[in-house]
Amino acid sequence: MPEVISFINLKGGVAKTTTAVQLADTLAFMKQKRVLVIDLDPQTNATLALIGEERWAQADEAGQTLAHLFLDQVNGTQGFEVNRAIIRGASNLNRVPETVIDQLPEDSRYGRVDVLPSSIRLIDVQDRMQDIAARSFYAVNPMEVVRKFVAPRFAAYDHVLIDCPPNLGFITQNGLEVSDHYVIPTIPDRLSTYGIPQIAGRIGEIRRARDLKIRCLGVVITKYQSSSTQHRQGLERLPGDLERAFANTGEAVPPILKTVMPQTNASAEAMGFDRRTSTYRDKYGSTQVGGQAAYKYGLDLADELEDRLMPVPR
Numbered sequence: 001m002p003e004v005i006s007f008i009n010l011k012g013g014v015a016k017t018t019t020a021v022q023l024a025d026t027l028a029f030m031k032q033k034r035v036l037v038i039d040l041d042p043q044t045n046a047t048l049a050l051i052g053e054e055r056w057a058q059a060d061e062a063g064q065t066l067a068h069l070f071l072d073q074v075n076g077t078q079g080f081e082v083n084r085a086i087i088r089g090a091s092n093l094n095r096v097p098e099t100v101i102d103q104l105p106e107d108s109r110y111g112r113v114d115v116l117p118s119s120i121r122l123i124d125v126q127d128r129m130q131d132i133a134a135r136s137f138y139a140v141n142p143m144e145v146v147r148k149f150v151a152p153r154f155a156a157y158d159h160v161l162i163d164c165p166p167n168l169g170f171i172t173q174n175g176l177e178v179s180d181h182y183v184i185p186t187i188p189d190r191l192s193t194y195g196i197p198q199i200a201g202r203i204g205e206i207r208r209a210r211d212l213k214i215r216c217l218g219v220v221i222t223k224y225q226s227s228s229t230q231h232r233q234g235l236e237r238l239p240g241d242l243e244r245a246f247a248n249t250g251e252a253v254p255p256i257l258k259t260v261m262p263q264t265n266a267s268a269e270a271m272g273f274d275r276r277t278s279t280y281r282d283k284y285g286s287t288q289v290g291g292q293a294a295y296k297y298g299l300d301l302a303d304e305l306e307d308r309l310m311p312v313p314r
Contacts, residue, residue, distance in 0.1 A: 002036075003309050004160040005217060006175045006182040010195030012166050015222035017045045018267055019185045019301075020163045022284060024050070024113045026302040029093050029280050032111035033158040036086070038150065039118035040066060040175050042126075045271065046163040047117040050090040052273035059087065059117050066146075067121035070171070073132040073145055074125065082116075082150055090115040092273050093280060114157075116150065122171060129170035143210070146174040154178075168202045176206060181217035183305075184254075185261075188221055188234030197245040204249030216246070216254035217308055220301065223263040226290060235260075255308075259300040262289045 007020045020037065027033040039046040047056050047065075059065055064085035072080050091113045132142040140148060154160050162175040176182065184199060186192045200216070207214055219242065225231050238256055246253045261267070266285025269275060277283040285294030 002154055002157045002160050003181070004154065004162065004179045005305075006162040006164050006172075006179040006214075007185060008164040008166075008172065008175075008182055008199060009184055009186055009192070010166050010168070010198060011186070011192045014185055014187050014192045015261065015267070016166075016185045017041065017043075017049070017163050018271055019183075019220055019222060019261065020161050021046055021049045021271065022267065022298045023302055023305070024159075024161055025091055025093055025280065025283070026298045027159055028091070028111040028113045030299060031302060031306075034111065034156065035113045036154070036157045036160045037090070037113060037115045038066070038146070038160065038162045038175065039115065040122070040146075040171050041118055041163050041165045042067075042120050042122035042171075043165075044118040044120060047115060049271040049273055050113060050115045051087055051117065052092075055087065056117055059085065060119050060121070065117045065119035065121070067119035067125055069149055070125040070129065070132075070145060071121070073140055073142075074128045074135060076135050080149070082153055086114050086116050086153065088112065088114045092275070092277055093283060118163075122165075126169055126171055142170045143173045143177050147178050151178050168199070173206060176203060176214055177210065177212065179214050181215055181309075183217050183220055185220045185222045187223045188231045188238060190234070193234065193238065193241060196241065200245045200249050204251065208250065215251050217305065218255045218257040220257050221260040224260045225263050257301070257304055259297060259304050260290075261297050261301065262294070264289055264294045266294050 007016050009016050024035045024037050028035045037046055037050060063079040069080040072078055089112055094112060129142045132140055162179060164172045164175045184196060203214065206212065221235065242253050264285055270283050281295045284298055287294050
C-alpha cells in the first residue's frame with residue numbers, strides 16, 4: 001500500500017498547495033513513482049495547477065469531482081464514479097496521452113501524476129456533511145466517505161498526497177481518516193504558525209477517537225527569505241513552539257525538516273498549467289537561490305520525506 005500524506009495549515013498563502021504539487025511532480029517525473037493527488041480544498045488550486053481550467057471544467061460539468069462524491073452522499077444520488085473521476089497523466093510535465101496511459105498495466109513503473117479533482121461546489125457541501133449519516137441510515141459516517149469510495153483505489157499508487165482545506169471540518173477529516181501522516185507547510189512567521197497548536201490538538205483528539213495511526217511527518221518551512229529578520233527569528237522560535245503545541249497530543253514532537261523551501265518566482269509560476277515548460281528544471285527554476293538551483297529544493301524535500309518514510313532497520 002502507498003504512503004498517504006495530508007498537507008494542512010489553517011492559514012492560507014503558505015504554499016501548502018504549491019508544496020504538494022511540486023512534491024507530486026518530483027516523485028513522478030524525477031523518481032518514477034505513481035502519485036495520486038486528492039484535492040479536498042474548495043479553492044481547487046491543486047486541480048487547476050495539474051490539469052488546467054478546461055479539463056477541470058469538463059470534469060465538473062460531468063459530475064466527476066470530489067464535490068459530487070460528497071453531494072451524492074448528501075442527496076442520495078449515485079452519479080460519481082471514482083475510476084472515471086481520477087484524471088490520469090496530469091501535470092504539464094506529462095508527455096504521454098491519457099489514452100496510452102489507460103493501456104498501461106497497473107504495475108507499470110512509468111512515473112505519473114493522477115489527480116482526483118476538487119470543485120468550488122465543496123463550499124456548499126461542507127455545511128451539509130452532517131446529513132450524510134441520516135441520509136444513508138447511518139451506513140456511511142461523514143468522516144468516512146473518502147475511505148469508503150476512494151481508498152480502494154490507493155493500491156495502484158506509490159504515494160497519495162492530499163491537499164486539505166484550511167480548516168478542520170468534515171472534509172479535512174475525510175483526508176485525515178485515510179492518511180498515514182500529515183505535513184504542515186508554513187512560513188516562519190507568527191500568523192502562519194499560529195494555528196499549529198489547533199492542528200496538533202485537534203488531530204490528536206481525532207486520532208484517539210477514531211483509533212487512527214496518523215502522525216505528523218514534519219513541518220516544512222516555505223517561502224523562506226534569508227534576508228528577513230522575522231523569518232530568521234521565527235525559525236529559531238519554532239522548535240519551542242512545536243514542543244508546546246504537541247505536548248499533550250500523544251505523539252512525538254515532529255521535526256522541522258532540513259529542507260527549507262525558499263521564496264522564488266519560479267515556484268509561483270509553476271502553478272500555471274498553461275505555462276510552457278519542457279523539463280522539471282525549467283518548471284521549478286534554475287536560478288541560484290541560497291547556494292543551489294531553485295529546482296533542487298524540490299528534490300531535496302522528496303529525498304528527505306522518503307528517508308523519513310523508510311522503516312527503521314532492526
